[in-house]
Amino acid sequence: GDVEAVRMLADHVIARHYPQAGGDERPYRALLEAVIAAQAKLVARWMMVGFVHGVMNTDNMTISGETIDYGPCAFLDTFDPVAVFSSIDHAGRYSWGNQPRIALWNLTRLAEALLPLLAEEEDAAIKEAEAALSSFGAAFEAASLDVLCRKIGVESRDAADAALAQDLLQRMAESAADFTLTFRHLGEAASGDAGPARALFRDPAAFDGWAEAWRARLARQGRDPAATRDALHAANPVYIPRNHLVEEAIAAAVARDDLRPFERLMDVLARPFDAQAGAERYALPARPEERVLQTFCGT
Numbered sequence: 001g002d003v004e005a006v007r008m009l010a011d012h013v014i015a016r017h018y019p020q021a022g023g024d025e026r027p028y029r030a031l032l033e034a035v036i037a038a039q040a041k042l043v044a045r046w047m048m049v050g051f052v053h054g055v056m057n058t059d060n061m062t063i064s065g066e067t068i069d070y071g072p073c074a075f076l077d078t079f080d081p082v083a084v085f086s087s088i089d090h091a092g093r094y095s096w097g098n099q100p101r102i103a104l105w106n107l108t109r110l111a112e113a114l115l116p117l118l119a120e121e122e123d124a125a126i127k128e129a130e131a132a133l134s135s136f137g138a139a140f141e142a143a144s145l146d147v148l149c150r151k152i153g154v155e156s157r158d159a160a161d162a163a164l165a166q167d168l169l170q171r172m173a174e175s176a177a178d179f180t181l182t183f184r185h186l187g188e189a190a191s192g193d194a195g196p197a198r199a200l201f202r203d204p205a206a207f208d209g210w211a212e213a214w215r216a217r218l219a220r221q222g223r224d225p226a227a228t229r230d231a232l233h234a235a236n237p238v239y240i241p242r243n244h245l246v247e248e249a250i251a252a253a254v255a256r257d258d259l260r261p262f263e264r265l266m267d268v269l270a271r272p273f274d275a276q277a278g279a280e281r282y283a284l285p286a287r288p289e290e291r292v293l294q295t296f297c298g299t
Contacts, residue, residue: 044147045143155223
């Protein structure tokens, strides 16, 4: 209920993080729009490396658009849009595919806090907030499409390319393909060796069907196959903090006071896009007995 305190805080945030909003004729509306855009881009980017935050409460999203407090987080192995890992998430609220919806819910709470600054009359303030919030969907889709197009090696950002990328995701889900390695192995597939990518699919023909349209799309682009491979490798990591490797590092540190597994994992992850000799196991998904089904706040 302390409107003046909210105004002081908002002014501080504008000065520190979004100075461009300060010059707008409606600075607090501009601030809200800037935070919405930052969060839409952030969530899209983390989802496109298979990240599941695990505890996207309002206090775990930042005005600045940085990722914080993701204790029970996880990374996808096989692609499953409804994957849930957090031990405290019993209804799938923070599943991989639900993260944009939760981000918008959280941003709506921020908009509510800013209502007194958006307009003097409540109805007018609500309309201002709703207009700002309506931009989230398009901003998220644009950010996702930008990342996805780079991940499949295409240079445009149109509806046909969006459909091509979404078709791959659907086939990955149906064939329980590894999220990280499928995209990584597109580099080899673009330069003539589709074997590693198609081997990740329960039904390799599912990859073949998609790859035919994909290769035709790449051919229209006219880029040299080696350049396409390099661009794909630059967009798709070979190493992520796979859940079983994180658990392995935690267990060694806690049970044996041995930080070497942690330090080695950190060394590999410092260069996630570069294939590193001797680090092959860090690129592999968990074996069945290594799979991590739940993560916790201490993760």
